[in-house]
Amino acid sequence: MRLRHPDGTPVHLAYCSNVHQAEDLDGVLTQLAAYAEPVRERLGVDRLGIGLWLARDIVTELVGDERALGRLKSELGARGLETVTLNAFPYSGFHREVVKKDVYLPDWTHQARLDYTLDCARVLTALLPDDARRGSVSTLPLAWRTPWPAERANTARRALDRLAAGLAALERETGRPVRVGFEPEPGCVVETTAQAVRELGGLDPERLGICLDACHLAVQFEDPGAALARLAAAGLPVVKVQASCAVEAVDPADPAARAALGRLAEPRFLHQTRTRLAAQGSWDASGVRGEGAARGVGPRIPRQRGVAAGEEADGTGFAYGTWHPNGPGGSGGARQSDRQPGGSPDGPRSVKTPIGYGALPDGTILGVDDLPDALAGGLPADRGPWRVHFHAPLHAEPEPPLRTTASQLTAVLAELLGGPVAGCDHIEVETYTWSVLPRPPADLAGGIAAELAWARDRLTGLGLKEETS
The missing domain is CATH 3.20.20.150 (Divalent-metal-dependent TIM barrel enzymes)
Structure with a gap:
């Protein structure tokens, strides 16, 4: 047309x-x-x-x-x-x-x-x-x-x-x-x-x-x-x-939302998933982006214990890793499947000690490379909405409570x-x-x-x- x-x-x-x-x-x-x-x-x-x-x-x-x-x-x-x-x-x-x-x-x-x-x-x-x-x-x-x-x-x-x-x-x-x-x-x-x-x-x-x-x-x-x-x-x-359009779960802790997301976690395409931090918590830097990602034009985001966070022009940041829902030293966070740090010529690394994500400001974007990683514990489910790289039909809503x-x-x-x-x-x-x-x-x-x-x-x-x- x-x-x-x-x-x-x-x-x-x-x-x-x-x-x-x-x-x-x-x-x-x-x-x-x-x-x-x-x-x-x-x-x-x-x-x-x-x-x-x-x-x-x-x-x-x-x-x-x-x-x-x-x-x-x-x-x-x-x-x-x-x-x-x-x-x-x-x-x-x-x-x-x-x-x-x-x-x-x-x-x-x-x-x-x-x-x-x-x-x-x-x-x-x-x-x-x-x-x-x-x-x-x-x-x-x-x-x-x-x-x-x-x-x-x-x-x-x-x-x-x-x-x-x-x-x-x-x-x-x-x-x-x-x-x-x-x-x-x-x-x-x-x-x-x-x-x-x-x-x-x-x-x-x-x-x-x-x-x-x-x-x-x-x-x-x-x-x-x-x-x-x-x-x-x-x-x-x-x-x-x-x-x-992406798919969004406003409350990814909701069992109905998780069940609906699970039905989107299919094996053919990659469904990168992100959340934006809005409260206190703990996060493991396993698999975060390497030093090559820590360049930007916005305010620098603090790095602690090996964390390398990318910066955006609006001051927010992003990082890849594993969320620990029980706080520092807690269990339950599944490891991300792809741990290679971007920009690092030295291959994979793992930072096993969780850090308080209070070191990362509100608005920081946390990401995993596929929806199954998020559902397995790779992202916090109670600190903000999840958005999923799943191209949804423009004219129709997905299964509730997703949008x-x-x-x-x-x-x-x-x-x-x-x-x-x-x-x-x-x-x-x-x-x-x-x-x-x-x-x-x-x-x-x-x-x-x-x-x-x-x-x-x-x-x-x-x-x-x-x-x-």
Whole structure:
């Protein structure tokens, strides 16, 4: 769907095809017929945006075979679909039985990631509608946070310079500009907007920027207005917004909430979980981020007995470890499964002596890498809400007493598009978790259509006008 901002900017609204299990071209074309076209028909629109996820093997075929590329473009047009954005975060195998941290491979220290991203951009230049101003490609935020010594960071930075040069050359060749957006995600080298400024600042803003995932922003308890102001001040454009919602347990000690969370703790995808401290307690620093994480622009957070806490621009911090509900020396805190300290070249370490978390100020974010770790005792259940990286349908509430962070997504859209100037022109609904919901829908096309209608209504409520072809 297309909408127009009051300043005249065309805004593209799409849904992401990574919800569909297809890793060859025939499979992609089948999904366009089975789901994307029915979604368009449910919405009653002549033209529907689809953000394609094309696995590495498909992209290789499309780059090397003009007939295959023409076949995909023809199918999109025949079914009333258009593509202005690609999701190049997953490389392949996104619907394997177990994905978890493999989704971050290869990362930006590997040539394969650069090659794949540039190939995706090349494919997109051929798929873009003739009147589209530009295309966008989203990618991972450099790598999983561990290990991340200086050598790997420098390798990634050189790859980003080559990426910008490659995009510029592609535009000269095709006349079609494509921007790449790095998507901050919990647990990665870049998981917050403050880290984005630190790690990605100074890149070519004409080619590179941020893909802002509203679910990830909510999981990290970031304020949308402050986050977007931080990016703007650093000259990092929002290339693309992924319209998504996290799951929140307001009272994670509630047995009903824990039971509902347990039904979301499935084996395929990683569900990073965070809480924000609001009271006294004790916390074990096992597995906390290493010294590489303790850099920031806000007030320094005290470290005691090996704790290394990251700092955010608003003065809050974050750390990884194990919560001890019975206080210093208490038992009952399960250890986190991933104990590798980010930024440390020396491998895993364990700080076995719990510290009073009064050493960490209110507002500190505590995190574990997966929901089962939190449920096993890795996070406090009585000191604040939990937010879970589980992309929940935009239009529907999860099992009570859980809720979604839809209000945060609404705030993100308002900050970007509710003012006199459009802050982004590509919006992609990205709920890839339909198949792992406790009750997967019998009518997937109907659910996707309902999500897009929800997003469209929020945008028109901000003054955007829906366009008809």
